[in-house]
Amino acid sequence: MFDNLQDQLQEVFDDLKGKGRLSEADISVAMRRVRMALLEADVSFKVVKSFVTKATARCMEADVLESLTPAQNVIKVVLDELTSLLGESESKLELAPNKQPNVIMLVGLQGSGKTTAAAKLAYLLKREGHNPLLIACDVYRPAAADQLETLGGEIGVRVYRSDEKDPVAIAKAGIRDAIDNLKDVCIVDTAGRLHVDEDMMAEAESIKAAVDPDEVLMVVDAMTGQDVVNVVETFSERVEFDGVIMSKMDGDARGGGALSVREATGKPIKFISSGEKPDSLEVFHPDRMARRILGMGDVVSLIESAVKVQQEEEEAEATERLRKMDLNLNDFLDMNRQIRKMGGVGKLISALPGGDRMMSQGQVDEHALDRMEVIINSMTKQEREKPDIINGSRRARIAAGAGVTVTAVNQLLKQYSETRKQVKKMMSQYSDMSNNSGRGRGKKGKKGGKKRRGPRMGMPGLGGMSMADIKKIQEMME
């Protein structure tokens, strides 16, 4: 759905990429186009405005401007800001564990997709082991209750409906019906209403007061334009919904409203609804949504370098952790497990240049790691964390427990202490290097990143290999 936004952002970044150093003027040209792309994606005017201001300020900072790969950094800034607009984490339905029944109330404009969403939600809850009841409170739209009843029949969920004219009374009776029929969740489908329709908004408040819902969800059509802010703000004030279901996500609406809803109300998007079938309701994943904006296409390759920078930062973080903790046998074990996850030493070595030759010459003992793990497993927690305490008698005990000779234990400990030394040495080199990190990173980028900055970690039986190498190999194998 974000296809077009993606195209437009891509164009912006293509232009930037063609340039070496960026001037402030380059950035403001790029930002004008980012602004237009967001507006065409129906992101609300005010959100766009604050977004562009924030992103521009961030891009004008020296570390972006003066970096030797500024285009990537600009891209990264834009993407990071977009991601954070979408929300940091997933928001789930919050049902009260000890309440019988829980009540979920759906509200929204006419034609936004509430009834369909109600059925989908019921279906989802049913699959999760709940026993839901649907309550049809739309007394206005012709055949609305029929629609819900039909959908309920299709997914095997009971629907409460009534010839009563008052939706508040129907809602209350529906809850009683749920209690009588031992249902644990009620989903109250309400009529579509305009946020400016005073009577109807008051009615929504009354229904809410009557059923005391655990969750009020607002259904918002992904195709909604600038008005979305007016709408969600009013609904938020009047019925204080807890989250949003974005509907009609199977279309190609760029769905900028998703960005606006959060910014305008602070309320999370909880589900996305994408289709007319009952199983097309999914939990909203902000990160997935962000990745969707980035797209699977060329934008990904454009930002690759930006992401690489980030990965290296993460790696540095992990290294720092290691440095502080010092390397113990648990880390050793972790490395081993990581290697096994990648298909074992054999596969790993084969993937390296010259690896096949090493393998065929029998230079690699594929089972060395397994034996090591057995040995480490028979150590106590304390021994693993502080291998220095492992004296002679402990060694004998460990050997007996692992069913190996004391020599094997000695070998392992020797390998471990060598690796630790190696890591320590690298750590000190690394901290020297990271002292002038900003420029260093830039230079590296220019030289094509041939020289590795990252630490080379001693893998058991593998010589020096960095986490980045491992990651690369892992990617190759996936």
Added chain:
Amino acid sequence: MGLFSRFTEGLQKSRESFREDVNLLLNRAPKVDEEFWDGLEEALIMSDMGGYSASTIVDKLRNEAVRKGYRDARDVLAALNDQIAGEFVDGGDAILGEDGIVLFVGVNGSGKTTTVGKIAKQAKDAGRTVILGSGDTFRAAAIEQLEVWAERADVEIVARERGSDPASVCYETIERGEQVGANLVLIDTAGRLHTSADLMRELEKVVNVVRKRANMPVRLVLVIDATTGQNGLQQAREFNGALDLDGVIITKLDGTAKGGIAVAVAHYLKLPIVKLGVGEQLDDLKDFDAKEYAAALIGDFGTE
């Protein structure tokens, strides 16, 4: 509430909120300066006219303002009003005014069924013989919904059970229409996203059957919800590409959405606007008037 007052109320809302914006703008910047142009662009964007369209219009107006020496914001806004009204194309009245078969298409929930009901009532009141066809055999209770509208409008309806072939429902509707001498056949279709290739193909098939069978003009009307953002243009493009549309109806203008997407649709696809939906009741249907629509979008400052 009567037809006229309801619409004026709807219009009033749009107009008032725009006027608030522009009054603010007028007070803040009585002169036509940079701030004024920014504010104007914002107001246009807020109407869902689209970022590109808004900035194009503002650029054009700026040139005009220089050329014609506008000093007062009111002159600019009057020119803007003319410009927007000038984007709309004529021919919308004939689509329902003349005898024929009209199919209503659009994305889910845009207001097709409701609009069919309102139009049926209006035509019936005008003394015409109207028949409805329930071409939405897919959505749960869509048939029942249209049946209620047929009853309200007091017109005949042809419907088959849910799941039956929509093309044959249309065929039967036309046949029945001929028997009873109907001069307006209104066919509701199932909502579908323009991105669904299967459903679009199904609709093409339905339209082909109708075109083959008909001995009256066949017209296709796209129903768009006024709250729709820039995707509305995409919808119109896709439906137009597949079906060769004759016109557009904008619904839900009784809210605060200004329906600016209609300007883009008219501009790019040259499709006339047939009617406006301004509520959920039988009478909440309004004739389209370009000047009025533009006025509702931008406020009526030139004349006040």
